[in-house]
Every structure is written in structure tokens, then in C-alpha cells.
Amino acid sequence: MIVSSSIASNEKFRSLSAAEFFYRNKEIAGFSNPARAIYQTVRELVENALDATDSHGILPVIKVAIESDVMPERPDVYLISVEDNGIGIPPDNIPQAFAQLLYSSKYVLRQTRGMFGLGAKMAVLYGQLTTGKPVEVVSSTINSSRIYFFKLAIDVKENKPIVLHRASFKKESDWHGTIVKLFIEGDWNRAKPKVYEYLKRTAIIAPYASIIFKDPSNNVIYFERSTTLMPRPPREVKPHPQGVDIELFKMLVQSTTAKTLKEFLIKEFQGIGEVTSNSIIEMVRIDPARDPKSLSNEEIELIVKTLREYNNFKPPRADHLSYLGEEIIKAGLKNILKPEFVAAKTRKPSVYEGHAFIVEAGIAYGGDIPPSEEPILLRFANKIPLLYDESSDVTWKIVEPKSGTINWDVYEVKWPAPLVILVHICSTKIPYKGVGKESIADVPEVEKEIESCVRDVARELKSYIIRKRREVEEVEKAVEIVKYIPDIATSLAVITNEASYDVISSGLMNLVLKKFKNVKIRDVKDVVLSVE
Numbered sequence: 193m194i195v196s197s198s199i200a201s202n203e204k205f206r207s208l209s210a211a212e213f214f215y216r217n218k219e220i221a222g223f224s225n226p227a228r229a230i231y232q233t234v235r236e237l238v239e240n241a242l243d244a245t246d247s248h249g250i251l252p253v254i255k256v257a258i259e260s261d262v263m264p265e266r267p268d269v270y271l272i273s274v275e276d277n278g279i280g281i282p283p284d285n286i287p288q289a290f291a292q293l294l295y296s297s298k299y300v301l302r303q304t305r306g307m308f309g310l311g312a313k314m315a316v317l318y319g320q321l322t323t324g325k326p327v328e329v330v331s332s333t334i335n336s337s338r339i340y341f342f343k344l345a346i347d348v349k350e351n352k353p354i355v356l357h358r359a360s361f362k363k364e365s366d367w368h369g370t371i372v373k374l375f376i377e378g379d380w381n382r383a384k385p386k387v388y389e390y391l392k393r394t395a396i397i398a399p400y401a402s403i404i405f406k407d408p409s410n411n412v413i414y415f416e417r418s419t420t421l422m423p424r425p426p427r428e429v430k431p432h433p434q435g436v437d438i439e440l441f442k443m444l445v446q447s448t449t450a451k452t453l454k455e456f457l458i459k460e461f462q463g464i465g466e467v468t469s470n471s472i473i474e475m476v477r478i479d480p481a482r483d484p485k486s487l488s489n490e491e492i493e494l495i496v497k498t499l500r501e502y503n504n505f506k507p508p509r510a511d512h513l514s515y516l517g518e519e520i521i522k523a524g525l526k527n528i529l530k531p532e533f534v535a536a537k538t539r540k541p542s543v544y545e546g547h548a549f550i551v552e553a554g555i556a557y558g559g560d561i562p563p564s565e566e567p568i569l570l571r572f573a574n575k576i577p578l579l580y581d582e583s584s585d586v587t588w589k590i591v592e593p594k595s596g597t598i599n600w601d602v603y604e605v606k607w608p609a610p611l612v613i614l615v616h617i618c619s620t621k622i623p624y625k626g627v628g629k630e631s632i633a634d635v636p637e638v639e640k641e642i643e644s645c646v647r648d649v650a651r652e653l654k655s656y657i658i659r660k661r662r663e664v665e666e667v668e669k670a671v672e673i674v675k676y677i678p679d680i681a682t683s684l685a686v687i688t689n690e691a692s693y694d695v696i697s698s699g700l701m702n703l704v705l706k707k708f709k710n711v712k713i714r715d716v717k718d719v720v721l722s723v724e
């Protein structure tokens with residue numbers, strides 16, 4: 193086919209700013225409709241609040257409020273505010289932190305909830321688009337003597353903050369933290385179940401936090417802190433050589449102060465010392481005294497390839513990960529779900545593609561948990577509850593009763609069962625399945641760890657179920673015998689004519705209890721009474 197040369201090209205080329213890109217693709221960051229927007233805004237602000245507290249060793253106190261009827265003739269507009277007692281934000285960083293996309297203090301190797309520099313800004317952007325209102329931020333850092341107040345908007349074309357108002361006040365108390373308020377168009381009725389579920393799950397994973405929430409109908413729910421134990425705050429670490437790619441290597445070269453290749457390798461990576469750096473340099477045959485900034489693209493490619501293939505590194509460190517630990521998981525499950533049994537397990541760090549990760553799991557059974565045909569699965573990544581896309585998550589594939597990897601019969605669980613399973617993955621590189629970041633992909637190493645961890649807690653549940661069943665059987669047996677005591681005691685009292693009925697029957701009762709050591713007299717009486 194011949195294309196006519198008279199069709200002139202009218203293509204117009206230009207580039208987008210980060211703000212304009214996300215403005216056009218709001219659903220990527222979870223702002224796909226008015227219901228999701230409320231949920232996502234609460235989530236982003238609460239996660240920032242928790243990062244500003246527990247990652248810095250502060251017991252969180254988080255206040256969340258959603259108000260309606262805040263704009264005349266706009267019943268669909270809500271005011272969302274979140275307050276924390278965290279480290280606060282220095283005033284010079286506040287405009288960019290809230291009104292310039294891809295600006296963050298969390299672009300380091302250290303586990304936090306946020307890591308993309310996007311969350312707060314997406315909420316601000318969505319609010320700005322749907323209501324035309326700016327975001328309001330009040331903040332004070334720990335040692336500051338002033339409190340700062342800003343009203344900010346985003347210049348979408350330029351991806352820059354517009355400061356509409358700035359003020360500061362002398363601090364009369366020792367308050368520190370941040371308050372963020374923003375107006376957004378939303379659909380509270382549809383968002384409501386998700387927001388409540390999100391807060392409940394946050395309270396389970398962070399039982400050391402006090403969270404108070406007021407909804408648009410003025411209903412207040414208070415998740416009171418149930419433990420003062422906190423996860424160890426994450427420490428920033430250097431990248432592990434096996435997880436490095438060419439771009440990261442180039443960035444490290446740009447920013448390093450090392451003067452030689454050898455010094456660079458030792459200084460910028462974890463797990464490389466004298467000996468390892470010597471073997472790597474020998475393998476790539478580059479002069480160890482070379483200035484790293486003088487390396488050519490080919491040389492960098494060769495070094496990165498060698499680092500990725502070198503099999504003798506120590507596994508990545510896990511100091512930058514902040515797992516909960518068994519006590520905190522159990523406290524969270526007990527406090528919110530009121531089960532009769534809980535168990536928890538934290539696995540040792542593992543690695544996939546050079547990234548360290550830790551899996552932990554908890555199990556809760558009985559008590560206030562309603563029986564159901566499937567386990568209730570609580571999924572978390574870096575302490576963030578994952579509420580959507582459950583059925584495509586690798587964990588669901590493992591625990592699902594009909595075709596899942598785990599056969600629950602082995603663990604004495606009979607459906608319908610009152611069973612809750614909690615799975616938490618910590619990593620600076622969570623293998624999410626899609627851009628929505630709501631489910632975990634089937635990475636074999638991760639899948640194996642999750643399965644082993646769930647099996648660990650399931651085994652504890654099994655022992656509990658067996659123990660409990662045995663106790664019930666013992667009570668039943670004891671009751672079976674005790675039932676005859678009145679008749680026997682009456683007969684004996686008549687025949688012997690010596691001891692009274694009371695003496696004989698209590699003697700026989702003691703004999704029975706001696707045989708069934710785990711049975712309490714109350715159990716027996718209760719059961720006898722319930723039989724009668």
C-alpha cells in the first residue's frame with residue numbers, strides 16, 4: 193500500500209510534569225472514584241501520621257475526622273482532617289512535602305509505609321480538582337519553639353507548590369506533630385465500610401497506637417492503645433550489591449565521596465569488605481585505584497553484572513526492616529477480635545532478587561470471631577492493611593480452604609470455623625502485583641515463606657484444638673461417672689448405715705476428680721446441671 197504523501201504530520205509533541213501525569217492518571221494512585229477517594233485520602237494521611245510516629249519511637253496518637261456539610265450547595269464535599277503527635281515537618285519542607293509530586297523524605301533504604309513521595313500530594317491534587325480548595329497544614333517539629341501554618345495548592349503544569357498563606361505562632365506547649373486538613377468530593381456512604389475496616393485493621397497491626405475517629409454523622413470510635421511495646425524503628429542501610437542495577441550504580445557513583453573504585457565498593461554497598469572488593473576487582477580486571485566517576489558505561493555494566501552474579505555475598509541485612517514481633521501481633525489480635533486463642537510467628541529474614549524481606553503471621557480462633565466457610569484473611573505490607581484484590585493475592589492461594597495449598601484438615605480445623613489469619617510482609621521492595629499495590633505477587637521465595645509461616649501458627653492452633661477437645665472429652669467422661677454418684681451414695685448410705693450421704697458422695701466426687709486431673713468441679717457441676 194502506498195501512503196499518500198499529502199497526509200502531513202500534525203503530531204504535537206510536549207512533555208508532562210509529574211503533577212500533570214498523575215492528574216491524568218488518578219486511578220494509578222487509588223483515586224478512581226468519589227468513594228475510593230475518601231478511603232485513599234484517609235489512608236494516605238493516616239500512614240504519614242504513623243510513619244512520623246512509630247518509625248521514630250513515638251507512641252502514636254492519631255485523630256481522624258470526616259465532616260460533611262462543609263461547603264454551601266456541595267453536599268458531596270467532605271473535610272478530612274488527620275492529626276498526629278509525630279516528629280513534625282520543618283517549615284521550609286512543608287510546601288514541597290504537600291504540593292510537589294515525587295518529593296519525599298522516605299527515598300532511602302528504610303522500611304516505611306510511604307516510599308513513593310506521592311500519597312499526600314495525590315489527596316491534595318484530588319481535593320483541588322474536585323473542590324478548588326487548598327490544603328491546610330499545621331506542623332511543629334520536636335525542638336521548634338514555633339508552630340507553622342500553611343495553605344497550599346499545586347501548580348499542576350509546573351509541578352510546584354503555590355503558597356497561598358504562611359503564618360507562624362509562638363509555641364506555648366510542648367506539642368509536636370502535624371495536622372492536615374483537606375476538602376474533597378466524596379461518597380461517604382459507599383466509602384464508610386472500607387474506612388471503618390481500614391481503621392480496624394490499622395488498630396490490629398498497630399496496637400501501640402491510640403486512634404480516634406469521628407465520622408460525618410458524629411459517631412466516634414476509639415481504638416485505645418493496648419500495649420506500649422513498639423516495633424524497633426527501621427535503620428537506613430546501604431544497598432545490597434545483588435539488588436543493584438545500572439541506574440542505581442550510576443546514582444551512587446554521582447553522589448559518592450570515594451576517590452577509588454575499591455573504596456567506592458566498600459563504602460557504598462553493604463557486605464563488601466577488603467576481601468570481597470579484591471575478588472570483584474580481580475574478576476572485572478579494572479584498576480582498583482580508578483576514580484569511580486571516570487568509569488565508562490561498559491565498565492559499569494560489567495561491574496553490575498559481576499555483582500549480580502557473584503554468589504559469595506552475605507545475605508542482605510534486615511536492620512532497615514521494622515517487623516512487629518510476636519507479642520505485638522498477639523496483642524493486636526486479642527484486643528480487637530477478642531478470640532479464645534491466638535498465636536503469632538515472626539520468621540527470620542529471607543531474600544528475593546537481592547531484597548531482604550520478613551514474613552510474620554498470626555492466627556486467632558474462637559471467642560467473638562464468627563464461624564465462616566473461609567478464614568478471614570488480614571493482609572498487611574509494611575504495616576499497611578491491604579483491603580482490595582484479596583482473591584488475587586498469593587496468600588489467598590495458600591490459605592483458601594477449597595483449593596489452597598494448605599489442607600486445613602491436617603490442622604484439625606473443620607469448616608465453618610471461627611478463624612482469622614494475619615499475614616504481614618516487610619520489605620523495602622514489596623512484590624506488589626499491580627499498580628494498585630493491593631495484592632502480593634507469586635514470587636516463589638515470598639510464597640514459600642508465607643506458607644511456612646502460616647503453617648507455623650496453624651500448628652500451634654492444632655495443638656490448642658486437640659488439647660481443648662481432650663478436655664471436653666475428659667469432662668464428658670467425668671460427667672458420665674458423676675451422674676451415678678447420687679444413686680450409689682444413697683445405696684451405700686442405706687446399706688452401711690454408718691456414713692451419711694453427704695460424706696459418701698463428696699468422697700466419690702474427690703475420687704473422680706483425682707482421676708480426671710484437668711477437670712474442675714465447676715465444669716462437672718455445670719455439665720450435670722445442663723444435662724438435667
Ligand SMILES: Nc1ncnc2c1ncn2[C@@H]1O[C@H](COP(=O)(O)OP(=O)(O)O)[C@@H](O)[C@H]1O
Binds near residue numbers: 295298305307309
Ligand atoms: N504527618 C506527617 N508528619 C511528618 N512528615 C510528614 C507527614 N506527612 C507527610 N510528611 C512528609 O511529607 C513527605 C511526603 O509525603 P507523601 O506525599 O505522603 O509521600 P511519602 O509518604 O511516600 O514520602 C513525607 O516523606 C514526609 O517527609
Ligand SMILES: [Mg+2]
Binds near residue numbers: 236240306307311312
Ligand atoms: Mg505517604
